[in-house]
Amino acid sequence: MIADFGYGVLVVTFIVTLYSIFAAIYGEQKKSAALVESARRAMLLTWPLLTLAAGILIYLLINNHFEVQFVYEVTSRSMPTYLKVTAWWGGQAGSLLFWSWLMSAFASLVTLRKWDRDREFLPWVIVVACVTLAFFVGMTIFFENPFKQLFQTVDGINPFTFQPANSILFTPQDGRGLNPLLRHPGMVIHPPMLYLGFVSFVIPYAFAMAALITGRTDDRWIRITRRWTLWAWLFLSAGLVLGSRWAYDVLGWGGFWGWDPVEIAAFMPWLTGTAFLHSVMIQEKRGMLKHWNMLLIIITYDLVIFGTFLTRSGVLSSVHAFAQSAIGPFFFLFIGLTLITSVALIIYRWDKLRSETEMTSMLSREALFLLNNLLFISILVVCFWGVIYPLISELFTGQKVTVGPPFYLRATGPLFAALIFLMGVAPLSAWGHSTLKTLGRAIWKPTVGAILITIALYLTYTHNLYAILGFFLIALVILVTIYEYWRGAYARQKAQGENVFVAFWNLTKRNRRRYGGYIIHLSISLMAIGILGINLFQTETQGTIGVNDSMHIAGYTMKYKDVASWDNAPAGVNYTRATVSIYGKDGTYLGDLHPRKDYYFDAQQPMTIPGQLASLKDEVYVILIDWQPINQAGTTFKIFVNPLINWMWIGSFLFLFGIIIAAWPDEDPERVAVRADKSLKQTSAAD
Amino acid sequence: MKINKFVIGGIFILGAVVFLIWSSTAANSEYFLTIDELNAKGASIANKNLRVSGAVIGDTIQYDTNSLTLTFEVAQVPGDNSLIESQGGLAAVLHQAVLDPSRARMKVVYVGPKPDLLRNEAQAIMTGHIDADGVFHADELLLKCPTKYEQAVPKQAG
Numbered sequence: 050m051i052a053d054f055g056y057g058v059l060v061v062t063f064i065v066t067l068y069s070i071f072a073a074i075y076g077e078q079k080k081s082a083a084l085v086e087s088a089r090r091a092m093l094l095t096w097p098l099l100t101l102a103a104g105i106l107i108y109l110l111i112n113n114h115f116e117v118q119f120v121y122e123v124t125s126r127s128m129p130t131y132l133k134v135t136a137w138w139g140g141q142a143g144s145l146l147f148w149s150w151l152m153s154a155f156a157s158l159v160t161l162r163k164w165d166r167d168r169e170f171l172p173w174v175i176v177v178a179c180v181t182l183a184f185f186v187g188m189t190i191f192f193e194n195p196f197k198q199l200f201q202t203v204d205g206i207n208p209f210t211f212q213p214a215n216s217i218l219f220t221p222q223d224g225r226g227l228n229p230l231l232r233h234p235g236m237v238i239h240p241p242m243l244y245l246g247f248v249s250f251v252i253p254y255a256f257a258m259a260a261l262i263t264g265r266t267d268d269r270w271i272r273i274t275r276r277w278t279l280w281a282w283l284f285l286s287a288g289l290v291l292g293s294r295w296a297y298d299v300l301g302w303g304g305f306w307g308w309d310p311v312e313i314a315a316f317m318p319w320l321t322g323t324a325f326l327h328s329v330m331i332q333e334k335r336g337m338l339k340h341w342n343m344l345l346i347i348i349t350y351d352l353v354i355f356g357t358f359l360t361r362s363g364v365l366s367s368v369h370a371f372a373q374s375a376i377g378p379f380f381f382l383f384i385g386l387t388l389i390t391s392v393a394l395i396i397y398r399w400d401k402l403r404s405e406t407e408m409t410s411m412l413s414r415e416a417l418f419l420l421n422n423l424l425f426i427s428i429l430v431v432c433f434w435g436v437i438y439p440l441i442s443e444l445f446t447g448q449k450v451t452v453g454p455p456f457y458l459r460a461t462g463p464l465f466a467a468l469i470f471l472m473g474v475a476p477l478s479a480w481g482h483s484t485l486k487t488l489g490r491a492i493w494k495p496t497v498g499a500i501l502i503t504i505a506l507y508l509t510y511t512h513n514l515y516a517i518l519g520f521f522l523i524a525l526v527i528l529v530t531i532y533e534y535w536r537g538a539y540a541r542q543k544a545q546g547e548n549v550f551v552a553f554w555n556l557t558k559r560n561r562r563r564y565g566g567y568i569i570h571l572s573i574s575l576m577a578i579g580i581l582g583i584n585l586f587q588t589e590t591q592g593t594i595g596v597n598d599s600m601h602i603a604g605y606t607m608k609y610k611d612v613a614s615w616d617n618a619p620a621g622v623n624y625t626r627a628t629v630s631i632y633g634k635d636g637t638y639l640g641d642l643h644p645r646k647d648y649y650f651d652a653q654q655p656m657t658i659p660g661q662l663a664s665l666k667d668e669v670y671v672i673l674i675d676w677q678p679i680n681q682a683g684t685t686f687k688i689f690v691n692p693l694i695n696w697m698w699i700g701s702f703l704f705l706f707g708i709i710i711a712a713w714p715d716e717d718p719e720r721v722a723v724r725a726d727k728s729l730k731q732t733s734a735a736d
Numbered sequence: 737m738k739i740n741k742f743v744i745g746g747i748f749i750l751g752a753v754v755f756l757i758w759s760s761t762a763a764n765s766e767y768f769l770t771i772d773e774l775n776a777k778g779a780s781i782a783n784k785n786l787r788v789s790g791a792v793i794g795d796t797i798q799y800d801t802n803s804l805t806l807t808f809e810v811a812q813v814p815g816d817n818s819l820i821e822s823q824g825g826l827a828a829v830l831h832q833a834v835l836d837p838s839r840a841r842m843k844v845v846y847v848g849p850k851p852d853l854l855r856n857e858a859q860a861i862m863t864g865h866i867d868a869d870g871v872f873h874a875d876e877l878l879l880k881c882p883t884k885y886e887q888a889v890p891k892q893a894g
Contacts, residue, residue: 230852301849301852302849408742411741411742411745416742420749423746423749427749427753427756430753430757431753431756431757431760434757434761438761439768448767448768449767449768449769449815450765450766450767450768451765451766451767451768451787452760452761452764452765452766453764453766453787453863453876455760455763455764456760456761456763456764456765459756459759459760459763459764460756460757460760460761463752463756464753464756591804591848591849593801593802653855654852654853654855655852656852657849657852672849674801674804674849674850675799675801675850677801685801685802685804687804687848687849
């Protein structure tokens with residue numbers, strides 16, 4: 050009964066979004082402000098409606114309404130309430146509703162802003178937002194209804210949206226429960242973060258389309274959506290980082306990124322989004338690359354839809370894949386249609402999007418930004434190629450051929466290295482014109498510093514050529530960034546008579562995007578240290594030992610002390626927990642670790658949780674592989690030593706912090722932008 | 737003149753990227769095969785990088801904790817998605833594959849931790865190579881348990 054009501058609400062929402070689309074288009078055609086206003090209000094109505102639908106679904110999840118197929122599939126009686134709520138996005142039907150709900154929230158937020166100066170954009174922003182929303186709500190109504198109920202007919206028990214004739218409602222005793230791997234705090238917030246990032250990229254896209262349709266193709270749409278883009282990027286980045294951390298903590302294979310198609314699907318919009326973030330600055334400052342920016346946001350939008358689709362379908366084999374489903378063709382149709390329409394609009398407005406200035410110097414800031422964009426797009430092409438290669442090869446040779454992580458590492462490695470090098474050079478170049486001489490004058494001090502650091506690392510840490518090259522680039526970026534920060538602060542200190550800390554603070558406050566950006570560059574370098582460390586220096590060992598025996602790896606000694614196993618009946622889990630002590634090179638005691646194996650009875654599945662001993666230098670990562678009460682041979686462990694990995698997580702935190710600084714709302718973005726322009730001219734000319 | 741240097745630069749970058757992709761693909765390709773296809777290829781495929789998918793037969797799973805050597809057998813499942821759909825979905829196909837003794841089977845050896853998802857009727861996607869005796873040596877083991885998510889109809893309660 051309640052489930053039927055929930056479905057009804059979804060149908061009403063669908064009709065409201067369709068009305069909003071038509072009212073906006075028709076109102077715009079007839080120049081009727083009242084109709085456009087009506088469209089706007091209709092769109093505002095979608096959020097309360099979807100909140101109601103979501104509330105109903107959550108009610109069903111919490112109260113064990115197993116007659117609802119979705120509830121049966123993702124929850125069980127033994128799950129705590131908070132996990133039942135988060136099971137909302139634990140399956141395909143629910144996550145489509147979740148996507149729609151977020152989309153309507155963001156669409157409402159954006160329609161509530163002041164529209165005085167941008168009236169002409171409004172109807173088209175509504176149209177784009179509502180078409181996207183209608184697509185997702187339509188998917189839940191026609192194909193993936195989370196409110197389907199189980200009915201018993203003569204053919205057996207099957208899920209139906211409407212009760213078939215001669216059937217009775219069927220209520221299972223208990224649900225199947227969420228996959229134990231997903232019952233983890235990281236997994237509770239990782240999907241919402243990723244979805245927030247996905248959904249918020251729809252807003253800049255909507256404004257871009259509005260700009261193309263209305264022909265108001267100056268940088269207004271970019272200025273309006275600048276902060277949206279940054280927040281979208283923040284959420285997407287946070288989603289990726291949390292997913293990596295979850296994989297590292299829960300999947301127990303000693304790494305955090307496996308170049309799995311679904312990981313790549315989430316990574317691809319991040320790549321184009323990052324390219325977009327950089328290239329819009331060229332349009333703002335120099336009036337160039339307007340076609341390119343349009344194209345980037347269109348590709349980002351369609352990659353977001355593609356990403357949502359990939360994470361929720363079984364097209365490509367992946368650990369994330371949940372199920373095959375009927376929605377695939379519709380997603381491709383939608384992606385195809387939006388892509389063709391958007392690109393057609395760019396061609397239609399081609400002349401209006403011409404650059405106002407010409408690029409002259411190869412070393413100017415805009416040329417280096419363009420190079421940065423090309424590198425991001427190249428990485429995207431590598432990723433996309435890797436994901437679709439099985440399909441392509443099957444098409445042309447009839448033989449499915451896939452590529453694995455070595456392909457990605459090898460093809461993207463040089464591109465990432467080039468990007469890091471650019472991060473070191475570009476901040477020192479000037480807009481319009483730079484020469485080797487001016488650039489050289491700015492960069493020689495950090496370069497000398499980086500060479501000294503690299504030599505020190507060569508003497509003390511490693512002789513690996515790739516590592517040495519990587520560390521040199523990383524050191525260069527860090528020094529350049531600090532140098533730039535210091536130069537800005539020093540100039541202020543002298544000019545305004547402020548002390549160092551006040552100068553730093555004011556500098557950042559005055560130009561958040563620039564200095565937030567520097568913090569992000571810095572954090573990327575730190576993350577790169579971790580990525581180099583785990584890829585080049587990871588070591589592992591494994592063995593079966595008895596209590597009080599030891600294993601040795603990379604200068605560390607692990608002594609096996611104890612193991613215990615017990616049931617937690619209410620939670621439906623059996624825990625097996627070992628205690629091991631870790632000793633350093635000279636036998637110093639470093640700490641105890643507790644690698645665990647949890648066995649979930651309802652899902653009949655174990656979950657391996659490593660013990661981790663973290664330090665800035667190494668992380669000792671111990672997995673309990675096997676323990677049997679009757680096994681005389683002992684207990685089996687696998688140990689990884691992951692050098693430098695914690696720089697990855699430190700960098701991640703700093704990274705998110707940097708985006709928040711860049712994205713934090715100012716009193717009046719317009720005025721600050723003007724001021725930033727001025728201060729930039731002062732500081733960026735390579736002195 | 738000014739345009740030229742950017743065009744040349746662009747072509748250079750494009751060329752570098754194409755080379756990177758081409759050489760990396762050539763060096764790291766893995767042939768995605770079903771067990772039937774593998775048997776049909778015979779010796780021509782020995783020691784090539786392969787990716788094979790199959791249904792795990794629960795009774796054959798053996799794990800030697802001393803050497804961390806995992807051995808099990810997988811049964812032929814079709815690789816084509818539409819074919820899987822027409823046979824009632826992945827869960828049904830995997831179930832059939834394990835029950836049907838006439839299906840081609842393959843022995844798999846893997847050294848490493850036993851994956852949590854390894855169990856009867858799971859779909860295993862293995863990367864590795866096949867030796868002269870027809871035993872598959874997996875370097876990487878990916879598992880999916882569609883029954884967990886897909887089985888639309890619950891077992892009758894009580």
